[in-house]
Amino acid sequence: MVSSEKKSTEAADAVGTSTALRKEIVDALNEDLAREYKAVVQYVVFSASLKGAQFGDIAEQLKAHASEELSHALKLARQIDYLGGSPTVKMMPAQTSDDSKKMLEIDLQAERDTIQHYRERIRQAERAGEFALSETLREIIVEEQDHEIDLRDALGID
Numbered sequence: 296m297v298s299s300e301k302k303s304t305e306a307a308d309a310v311g312t313s314t315a316l317r318k319e320i321v322d323a324l325n326e327d328l329a330r331e332y333k334a335v336v337q338y339v340v341f342s343a344s345l346k347g348a349q350f351g352d353i354a355e356q357l358k359a360h361a362s363e364e365l366s367h368a369l370k371l372a373r374q375i376d377y378l379g380g381s382p383t384v385k386m387m388p389a390q391t392s393d394d395s396k397k398m399l400e401i402d403l404q405a406e407r408d409t410i411q412h413y414r415e416r417i418r419q420a421e422r423a424g425e426f427a428l429s430e431t432l433r434e435i436i437v438e439e440q441d442h443e444i445d446l447r448d449a450l451g452i453d
């Protein structure tokens with residue numbers, strides 16, 4: 296009798312923990328989603344606004360980045376829904392500049408921050424046993440690293 300009571304308490308604890316963990320992941324993924332919306336807006340605007348022949352190639356790449364950031368947002372929204380959450384309608388405030396080099400620096404910093412957040416998110420997903428989420432985040436982080444490389448190359452940073 297005592298052991299079965301103990302068992303049901305443990306089960307309740309396990310369910311409680313996983314619910315709390317799921318909520319923590321959903322909240323964090325919604326921040327990631329808000330950051331992806333911001334990335335879409337910045338890449339749309341910057342790809343059209345970069346001035347100077349030396350930025351011709353990167354302007355084309357930024358258009359591709361915009362599409363990829365949108366696909367990241369779609370993937371995150373689907374994962375949030377799967378986990379029982381509601382995908383946010385809020386975006387993080389976009390940054391801008393009149394200076395082409397500064398635009399690329401803003402994007403580079405944003406990509407670096409984003410990569411840091413996805414590293415942490417992958418760890419969270421693994422801890423929670425959410426392996427499909429982890430796999431999706433790994434696909435996204437590969438593209439974020441490509442974006443970082445494109446921006447570093449355009450800025451002449453090693």
Ligand SMILES: [Fe+2]
Nearest residue numbers: 331363364367
């Ligand atoms: Fe992204």
Ligand SMILES: [Fe+2]
Nearest residue numbers: 406438439442
């Ligand atoms: Fe990116």
